[in-house]
């Protein structure tokens with residue numbers, strides 16, 4: 001059984017770390033790992049391979065920094081050539097990036113079955129590039145590994161039970177990663193002078209926030225205001241850095257370079273609350289028992305909002321500040337009911353043998 005895995009962006013490295021570990025326990029499975037290059041520098045890519053002991057990519061396409069069309073097109077070409085050459089039995093894709101879509105499309109056109117990890121998620125906002133990628137990737141996959149019951153019901157509502165496709169509720173591979181790496185937390189060097197237990201951990205990188213001057217301005221205002229009373233730490237995504245410069249906005253808080261996963265675990269353990277527009281971090285806040293304010297108008301991880309541990313503040317400064325006031329005292333307990341309790345990668349690997 002030969003599986004060709006396509007990854008390219010930070011959250012995919014984290015997901016693949018969990019699944020590759022399980023796949024490589026199976027002697028019947030040969031995994032070929034392709035890195036498209038979407039995220040390529042040391043802080044956004046290499047550090048994850050090193051820290052999380054992800055196998056070295058067998059192929060690097062080195063495609064990054066273009067518009068969506070050019071990037072996806074070149075990835076499609078590159079992945080197609082590798083599928084033709086390596087002849088896998090399956091192509092394995094993760095999440096909702098351009099690398100996901102390119103992998104799915106290249107495989108489907110060559111009649112190689114596609115397995116999609118993190119299938120069935122929906123924001124119902126088709127202006128998000130991620131939503132377009134995930135809807136299209138799901139539609140041309142043969143097996144859909146869903147992280148939550150809600151993801152399964154999204155697919156059912158779209159009529160997937162009538163299609164020739166398998167839907168598997170496996171749980172969330174990011175919970176597997178959180179449990180596996182929890183004990184290896186590492187303090188980021190950059191926070192040594194203000195390390196304490198009640199940080200506000202913030203990340204911002206969704207295009208809907210960074211590419212919209214008004215939304216980004218409001219978020220910056222709220223974060224700067226919060227930092228006057230309580231340290232806000234923000235590992236700054238390269239896209240956000242560019243947009244802040246473009247709009248002339250200044251973050252008056254602890255801005256640090258993007259950190260590795262183990263440093264992120266440390267920050268989560270030392271945070272009182274998380275403010276983010278990241279998909280992954282919303283769940284990690286929950287895995288590490290922290291309340292979360294999501295700087296978006298909708299989320300794919302609705303079960304956390306229903307539980308009252310995540311609050312959608314949108315991107316208005318006043319709404320963000322009042323959301324933080326409301327969420328700070330919330331107690332968060334993961335009872336392993338929502339995301340599978342750390343068994344997702346094992347279930348996925350089992351499927352292939």
Ligand code: UDP
Pocket residue numbers: 010011014203205235236257258259260261262264277278279280281284
């Ligand atoms: N993350 C990280 N270092 C950082 C910021 C985020 O390791 O400086 C991790 C985070 O803990 C989570 C993943 O990256 O596991 C989320 O990726 P991102 O926010 O880029 O993408 P999304 O989840 O929104 O697709």
